[in-house]
Amino acid sequence: GIQVEQSPPDLILQEGANSTLRCNFSDSVNNLQWFHQNPWGQLINLFYIPSGTKQNGRLSATTVATERYSLLYISSSQTTDSGVYFCAVERYTNAGKSTFGDGTTLTVKP
Amino acid sequence: DVKVTQSSRYLVKRTGEKVFLECVQDMDHENMFWYRQDPGLGLRLIYFSYDVKMKEKGDIPEGYSVSREKKERFSLILESASTNQTSMYLCASSLRRLRGEFNYGYTFGSGTRLTVV
Numbered sequence: 343g344i345q346v347e348q349s350p351p352d353l354i355l356q357e358g359a360n361s362t363l364r365c366n367f368s369d370s371v372n373n374l375q376w377f378h379q380n381p382w383g384q385l386i387n388l389f390y391i392p393s394g395t396k397q398n399g400r401l402s403a404t405t406v407a408t409e410r411y412s413l414l415y416i417s418s419s420q421t422t423d424s425g426v427y428f429c430a431v432e433r434y435t436n437a438g439k440s441t442f443g444d445g446t447t448l449t450v451k452p
Numbered sequence: 453d454v455k456v457t458q459s460s461r462y463l464v465k466r467t468g469e470k471v472f473l474e475c476v477q478d479m480d481h482e483n484m485f486w487y488r489q490d491p492g493l494g495l496r497l498i499y500f501s502y503d504v505k506m507k508e509k510g511d512i513p514e515g516y517s518v519s520r521e522k523k524e525r526f527s528l529i530l531e532s533a534s535t536n537q538t539s540m541y542l543c544a545s546s547l548r549r550l551r552g553e554f555n556y557g558y559t560f561g562s563g564t565r566l567t568v569v
Contacts, residue, residue, distance in 0.1 A: 387560075439500055440497075440558070
């Protein structure tokens with residue numbers, strides 16, 4: 343099956359800093375999503391981004407499908423950004439079934 | 453503004469019990485999923501369903517079954533609970549793939565933390 347690698351596995355930032363999280367995948371995909379899991383376990387969909395660039399406030403994401411990677415940018419980080427960020431990809435043949443990466447654990451210190 | 457609701461936040465069951473985890477979504481999504489999340493193992497797909505009464509096995513279906521009698525409800529059943537099924541269970545839903553600029557992203561419920569003793 344498809345392999346999804348996220349880097350770095352852990353990231354510690356000071357409040358106000360910027361960061362870039364990366365997701366590499368081993369095969370062509372039809373769908374890519376970024377999620378944030380807060381300390382209470384709730385997974386929030388940040389972006390549905392099979393290709394191109396999207397922005398939502400301080401967060402933006404870029405997927406370069408031909409090169410099999412996606413980047414999540416967090417600017418002016420806040421303590422509420424802490425948690426685990428997951429990338430999930432879907433092969434066209436999986437008909438709606440996604441494979442998740444292992445996540446990047448982000449800690450933002452005040 | 454709750455869109456995917458899981459019936460219990462915390463659940464404690466005894467070994468051998470039959471356990472039902474319920475998930476309801478109000479977004480008219482065709483696809484529904486059950487994942488479990490364990491430290492060091494990430495999110496693993498148990499079962500998913502793309503329509504009423506339809507189901508497909510995910511990566512770890514052993515020891516589980518599912519039921520989807522109505523579009524909005526997807527139930528996960530542990531036939532005989534065991535301690536290795538202690539985990540966080542996450543339900544999600546999404547639109548089925550269609551033409552056009554739809555958002556096919558997943559919406560997750562808040563999770564059920566199940567402990568089997």
